[in-house]
Amino acid sequence: xxxxxxxxxESELNQISELALASIKSRYRKTWxxxxxxxxxxILMFGVQSMVFKHILKIELxxxxxFLLGGLLPWIFFTSTIQMGTPIxxxxxxxxxxxKVNPWVLLGAQVMDNFVNFLASFLLILIPFFLMSEKSLGMxxxxxxxxxxxxxxxxxxxxxxxxxxxFYRDVNFVxxxxxSLLFFLTPIFYPKEFIPQEYEWMIWMNPLIYLIxxxxxxxxSFNGTLFMISIFKSLIFVTLCGFTALWVWKRKRxxxxxxx
Amino acid sequence: MNSTExxxxxxxxxxxxxxxxxDHYYDRGLRDVFISALTNPxxxxxxxxxxxxxxxxxxxxxxxxxRLGILGVNGSGKTTLCRCLAGMMRAQEGSVETTKEVRAIFxxxxxxxxxxxxxxxxxxxxxxxxxxxxxxxxxxxESISFxxxxxxxxxxxxxxxxxxxxxxxxxxxxSLPADILILDEVFDGADVFFRQKLAKRMISFIExxxxxxxxxxxxxxxxxxxxKVMVIHEGKVHxxxxxxxxxxxxxxxNPETLIQK
Numbered sequence: 182x183x184x185x186x187x188x189x190x191e192s193e194l195n196q197i198s199e200l201a202l203a204s205i206k207s208r209y210r211k212t213w214x215x216x217x218x219x220x221x222x223x224i225l226m227f228g229v230q231s232m233v234f235k236h237i238l239k240i241e242l243x244x245x246x247x248f249l250l251g252g253l254l255p256w257i258f259f260t261s262t263i264q265m266g267t268p269i270x271x272x273x274x275x276x277x278x279x280x281k282v283n284p285w286v287l288l289g290a291q292v293m294d295n296f297v298n299f300l301a302s303f304l305l306i307l308i309p310f311f312l313m314s315e316k317s318l319g320m321x322x323x324x325x326x327x328x329x330x331x332x333x334x335x336x337x338x339x340x341x342x343x344x345x346x347x348f349y350r351d352v353n354f355v356x357x358x359x360x361s362l363l364f365f366l367t368p369i370f371y372p373k374e375f376i377p378q379e380y381e382w383m384i385w386m387n388p389l390i391y392l393i394x395x396x397x398x399x400x401x402s403f404n405g406t407l408f409m410i411s412i413f414k415s416l417i418f419v420t421l422c423g424f425t426a427l428w429v430w431k432r433k434r435x436x437x438x439x440x441x
Numbered sequence: 442m443n444s445t446e447x448x449x450x451x452x453x454x455x456x457x458x459x460x461x462x463x464d465h466y467y468d469r470g471l472r473d474v475f476i477s478a479l480t481n482p483x484x485x486x487x488x489x490x491x492x493x494x495x496x497x498x499x500x501x502x503x504x505x506x507x508r509l510g511i512l513g514v515n516g517s518g519k520t521t522l523c524r525c526l527a528g529m530m531r532a533q534e535g536s537v538e539t540t541k542e543v544r545a546i547f548x549x550x551x552x553x554x555x556x557x558x559x560x561x562x563x564x565x566x567x568x569x570x571x572x573x574x575x576x577x578x579x580x581x582x583e584s585i586s587f588x589x590x591x592x593x594x595x596x597x598x599x600x601x602x603x604x605x606x607x608x609x610x611x612x613x614x615x616s617l618p619a620d621i622l623i624l625d626e627v628f629d630g631a632d633v634f635f636r637q638k639l640a641k642r643m644i645s646f647i648e649x650x651x652x653x654x655x656x657x658x659x660x661x662x663x664x665x666x667x668x669k670v671m672v673i674h675e676g677k678v679h680x681x682x683x684x685x686x687x688x689x690x691x692x693x694x695n696p697e698t699l700i701q702k
Contacts, residue, residue: 199568200553207556279548281527282569351470435530439461439495439521 193286200290205297223257223302234370242372244401246310251396252369254306258299259335259392260360266291266339267346267353274441284437288343292336300328307400320399323408327395330415334392337422341429347440348433363389391418451651452503452526452543452621457535459521463491495521496532497676503621503652510667510684511656512691518676519656520547523625526654541620541651544570546627549607549614555599559590562598563613571617584612587642589635608635615642618649625656640665660688 230253235245242248269291270277270284277284311318346352367389368376376384384390394411398404430437478485495518503509513519524530525537527545552562553569563584567577585594588608593601601609611627647653647666655666663670663684670687672680672694680690 196568200565203554203557203561203565207554273553275548275551276553279546279551280566280570281529281543281545286569349469349471349474351472355471431531435459435533436461438524438530 193283193289196283196286197289197293200286201293201297204290204294219298220302220305223254223299224306226257227253227306230370240371244310244314247307247314247316248372248397248401249370250303250306250310251400252367252393254299254303255331255393255396256364256367256369256389258295258303258331259389262292262295262335263339263342263356264353264360265295267342267356270343270347270437270441271350278438278441285340288339289336292332292339296332311400316400320403323399323403326412327399327415330395330412330419331392334415334419334422337419337426340426341422344429344433344437347437363387367393369393388418391415449505450502451505451541452537452539454499454501454526455536455538457496457499457522457525457532457537458494459496459518459525459530459532460492460494463493494676496525498535499673499676499678500535501671501678501681503654505651507669508647508653508655508667510663510670510687511654511673512658512660512663512670512687513673513679514694517673519673520625522673523547523623523654523656526621527623539621543621543623544614544619545623545625546614547625549610549627551610552598552601552606556597558596559594559598559601559605559609560585563594563609566610566613570614580616581613584609584616587616588612604635611639611643615639615646618646620651621654622647622650622652623654623656626658660691663688 227250231246231249234240234249266288269288273287276282277287307321311321342352342356366383367387368384373384373390391411391414395408395415398408398411499518499522501509511519511522521530523545524547525532527543528537529545552559553565554562557565560581563581564577567581567584571577571580588594588611590605590609593605594609598606614627644666647655653666655663657663667684670680670682670684670691671678672687672691674694679694680687
């Protein structure tokens with residue numbers, strides 16, 4: 182049985198990568214510019230924000246570009262994946278109704294697709310800035326440790342929200358609103374040390390920090406112990422998200438197919 | 442197609458019950474939930490949710506060679522049962538036991554990425570259906586030639602008519618036999634000529650399958666394909682037995698709604 186499950190999991194991973202590739206191809210085919218836009222979009226975001234926060238608001242922080250990059254790009258990946266992934270079951274409802282297709286394959290493919298875009302734009306900005314700073318490139322070897330919780334956490338939350346979206350069709354609208362608030366309440370363009378003590382609780386209630394913090398550590402302000410702690414915290418958070426996603430799916434599975 | 446040689450049991454369904462909460466049945470949004478929770482908090486948080494039993498204790502088994510037709514009026518639980526057999530839905534009580542691979546088809550008018558061509562969609566779908574199958578490429582080519590779509594096969598799937606879509610999908614689906622095959626009203630959509638061509642292929646396809654569950658409103662198709670009939674009514678097995686008796690039992694349920702069939 183275990184062997185059988187392994188085989189199944191492996192073939193599902195294959196299906197995910199195949200679908201993700203097809204989806205990249207499909208967007209690429211629709212318009213050339215569309216593909217560039219996906220990568221240019223976060224780069225422009227980064228350009229404008231770094232200009233505003235560094236030169237207009239004058240946030241004083243060494244290596245501010247790297248600091249902003251470590252918060253902004255994961256944030257863009259997280260929010261855009263949720264916004265693109267949440268409606269996926271409503272959009273592919275007919276397919277899911279018609280065949281026994283694992284819904285997670287569809288969602289996984291969307292997340293992978295976004296992840297590839299994120300990595301491309303992230304590395305495109307990161308490498309020049311990293312070279313300009315006097316940091317050693319070897320630090321980048323730690324990046325996968327930060328990437329894994331970000332990927333799993335985003336996937337789990339997207340699963341939960343995409344199921345919810347089958348029952349309440351305006352989840353994405355509400356999430357857009359919540360994200361616009363969270364952007365300011367999450368230490369993305371300012372360091373968490375700037376926050377006065379009486380407001381610190383707001384940060385600890387905001388789960389996003391657990392996904393972003395490891396990135397900050399790797400590309401901006403590395404400290405071995407703090408890095409391990411941030412990874413540990415993010416893994417706990419991600420495990421909780423994963424189990425919640427499984428629990429929601431188990432509970433709502435039948436009604437999900439009923440409502441599709 | 443009338444041999445009722447039923448030997449080894451390959452799928453067992455025992456006292457299957459599936460219920461739904463009627464609460465979600467209004468197409469509402471989170472904003473509506475917010476409003477009703479604020480305006481009527483007591484009702485919202487404490488009111489008992491109404492439960493609807495879609496399946497209420499279904500027991501039967503499929504044996505090798507069985508071609509079970511399922512009849513029942515709309516909303517009687519046919520599709521819910523098929524979704525449970527396929528492993529898409531999970532029963533709250535009772536069990537579905539099988540060691541075989543179940544393939545289920547509920548509709549045929551759907552592609553996976555409409556911007557891609559028919560050929561590419563067929564390839565993707567083949568990967569999704571035939572897990573671990575190495576001859577996907579060959580299957581796709583064979584189905585494409587069966588579908589007679591010609592040069593349309595390299596046009597975007599979204600430009601296809603409904604009938605062309607179902608041509609391609611039905612050809613693809615019927616290209617590889619399954620241990621247990623579930624077909625829920627799948628013949629709709631294709632034109633008469635293609636349907637005739639397809640019917641032959643489907644019958645040989647069904648014969649190759651270990652067992653088939655065939656849902657249809659057309660008693661003619663049931664007669665043609667099945668060797669047993671089950672009539673479901675209000676989530677229960679109303680009748681299970683020979684084809685002609687089953688059709689009679691079905692006709693007796695509610696003659697008015699059946700006249701046009």
